[in-house]
Amino acid sequence: MKLTFDYNNMMDSSIGAHGIKKSEIDGAADLHAAAYSEVLSNSGKGWQEWTESPMISDAEVAELNAFGKSIRDKASSFVVLGIGGSALGPICVFNALLHLHHNELPSNVRKAPKLYVEDNIDPERMSALLDVIDVKTTYFNVITKSGETSETLSQFIILYNALKKAVGETAAKEHIFVTTTIGKGSLYNVAVKEGFKIFGIPAGVGGRFSVLSNVGLVPFAVMGVNIADMLRGARAMREACERKNITENPALMTAFLQVKSMESGKNISVMMPYADGLRTMADFYCQIWAESLGKAVDKSGKSVYCGQTPAKSLGVTDQHSQVQLYTEGPFDKVVTFIGVQSFGSTVDIPADESADVGNFLKGNTLNELITAERKATEFALTKAGRSNYTIMLPEVTAETVGELLMYYMYVTAFAGAYLNIDTFNQPGVEEGKKATFAMIGRSGYEQKLEELNSAVKSDCYIIK
Ligand code: PA5
Secondary structure, eight states: OOOEEEOGGGBHHHHGGGSBOHHHHHTTHHHHHHHHHHHHHTTTSGGGGGGGGGGOOHHHHHHHHHHHHHHHTTOSEEEEEOOGGGTHHHHHHHHHHSOTTGGGSOHHHHOSOEEEEEOOOOHHHHHHHHHHOOGGGEEEEEEOSSSOOHHHHHHHHHHHHHHHHHHOHHHHHHTEEEEEOTTOSHHHHHHHHHTOEEEEOOTTOOGGGOTTSHHHHHHHHHHTOOHHHHHHHHHHHHHHHTOSSTTTOHHHHHHHHHHHHHHTTOOEEEEEESSGGGTTHHHHHHHHHHHHHOEEEOTTSOEEEEOOEEEEOOTTGGGGTTHHHHHHSOSOEEEEEEEESSOSOOOBOOOOTTOOSOTTTTTOBHHHHHHHHHHHHHHHHHHTTOEEEEEEESSOOHHHHHHHHHHHHHHHHHHHHHHTSOTTOOHHHHHHHHHHHHHHTOTTOHHHHHHHHHHOOOOTTOOO
């Protein structure tokens, strides 16, 4: 494992009264053992099939890479259609591993098509996409585990229609490949009928745990991301997360400290990466943490209304926006800093004698400045008695990103086990989905429409 985890600033020895005592960790041995066994005994089973994602064979990786290259070599643009777990993993990996201005690079430098991950149905965004891509040379990966998600299906219908108009019925089929559950769902049926290439998603891999399955691997292969390295990193992290002793297992330790903090009223979990490439890692984290742990009942059916609200922040940008609140506001947060030891570029702040400004900065590098600011913020929060811990990446590579993704899947699974909840369902989003179907006129939802219409009946509290 290449990542390191420093939990000192979660402890009372560093932050005083709001910290966790060593005796609290040591005294919860039974809880650690139960959480550990809950996750490890279900490894690879039920909804925990994601633990197996990094175990695919070299031959499978080679096949994915060959397919990816075949698309990369002919595409001017590559569009991913998906939402939630079918988009946030790919977005965060591309953000971390592609050039930060990938689409603006000249094509001979870019070496991969322009990339668009469309995870919203704002009509202006769809029109804007159609304004900038040439559908004739664009390839589309439609990703939906259920094959039924309205947002993704509507995007697919619009773009397949545009493709057929632009290149004709037969050629259009070559521009679309789908990632979905084999044998299930509307998209699968259409894909079979139309003859699209289909990549499967294992039944026990839920959306927010799917980034290392074909949901992520197919688009990564298209964009030339080093899948083999990413899976190697994920496997190394899996090994670390299978260590029995909490003091050696980063995911078990994080889960316990977060749950313990939650129990003492720290209901907000801030992720603050100090690297632009890791900015959207916080989006991935927000989804997996919120959707997995925000639950009304525990496994015995008892009302628990648990969860910790995830919040995203970017170092150093949000030092000038949110850090005041983190330092002096309520003691209701745990801040996770993510630091990078060695950045992909080094930028000097030159000793320019002609500009008599910022002399204390001259001769340093931006690398030194961002590192100093991360450590300074960590110091300030610690001094103010605020819970924080730091994850360090030696550098942002496919391997370390693979480690980080796998770590967060394990942390979430362990946290759910400590809380004794169902980590892998999302009953709270189903009602909204059904109401959407009703309003859009899907058959079978007539009763829901009646319920909706009868619910909206008051003009009170509306300001016009
Ligand atoms: O984590 C989840 O299960 C969800 O966020 C889903 O990924 C999201 O609702 C999209 O679902 P689907 O992949 O079926 O289109």
